[in-house]
Amino acid sequence: MRNIFFLLMGILLLGNAVQAQFKENPILNLENEDKPLLNWGYFLGFNKYDFKFDYKDDIGSDILVNTTFGFNVGLIGELRINEFLDVRFEPGLLYTQRDLGFPGFSDASEAIREVRSTYINFPLLLKVSARRFGNWKPYITGGVYASQNLGSNEDSLDDNSSGTFRMKKSVYGYELGFGIDFYLEYFKFSPSIRGVFALSDELVPDNDPNSPWTGNIDALRTRGIFINLTFE
Numbered sequence: 001m002r003n004i005f006f007l008l009m010g011i012l013l014l015g016n017a018v019q020a021q022f023k024e025n026p027i028l029n030l031e032n033e034d035k036p037l038l039n040w041g042y043f044l045g046f047n048k049y050d051f052k053f054d055y056k057d058d059i060g061s062d063i064l065v066n067t068t069f070g071f072n073v074g075l076i077g078e079l080r081i082n083e084f085l086d087v088r089f090e091p092g093l094l095y096t097q098r099d100l101g102f103p104g105f106s107d108a109s110e111a112i113r114e115v116r117s118t119y120i121n122f123p124l125l126l127k128v129s130a131r132r133f134g135n136w137k138p139y140i141t142g143g144v145y146a147s148q149n150l151g152s153n154e155d156s157l158d159d160n161s162s163g164t165f166r167m168k169k170s171v172y173g174y175e176l177g178f179g180i181d182f183y184l185e186y187f188k189f190s191p192s193i194r195g196v197f198a199l200s201d202e203l204v205p206d207n208d209p210n211s212p213w214t215g216n217i218d219a220l221r222t223r224g225i226f227i228n229l230t231f232e
Contacts, residue, residue, distance in 0.1 A: 041232030061103035070096030160213035166204035173198035190230040198222035
């Protein structure tokens with residue numbers, strides 16, 4: 001809680017500095033910030049991961065997902081193409097937890113499965129920016145990513161009958177988002193919101209094809225929202 005408090009205080013202080021950038025005729029900060037071919041930075045943020053289930057049969061009761069907030073941290077490498085286009089590589093570490101509630105069980109120990117995931121994420125993104133307005137510049141971004149789930153138990157011989165919900169190690173998908181670059185006195189600050197959509201099926205089915213946990217799941221894919229705070 002103390003770390004969250006200090007992070008929120010930092011965001012509020014940055015917000016006051018950002019507000020000053022919307023004045024009609026601000027003093028231009030970091031005028032040459034976007035001119036180098038290569039640019040570097042880092043990001044911190046929050047995530048909220050969910051699952052999208054595809055079922056084999058419609059049995060009228062879906063698996064429930066209780067989502068929680070996780071955190072993101074990573075580095076940024078940016079290759080400038082022109083005034084409006086940049087290619088970005090943003091490797092990061094993402095932690096999240098999702099709790100699954102399976103219908104048809106009276107015993108909570110059988111109905112609830114806790115899924116903790118730590119992803120090493122490797123996104124390759126295209127950033128499309130508008131023209132700079134004073135000390136701020138809006139942009140949209142999108143691209144593909146590949147991830148390795150360090151919390152995966154894909155190779156485990158245990159399955160849900162032993163209390164283990166298994167997921168695959170490798171995941172790939174795409175990201176879409178938007179944000180604003182704020183040119184402050186000493187650095188560029190960029191808050192952004194991203195949507196994350198996995199294309200690969202992450203489920204490792206139980207050993208029993210008629211498993212009450214995974215027998216009716218055709219595919220399981222991650223969906224998520226990121227809120228990133230970037231410093232360059």
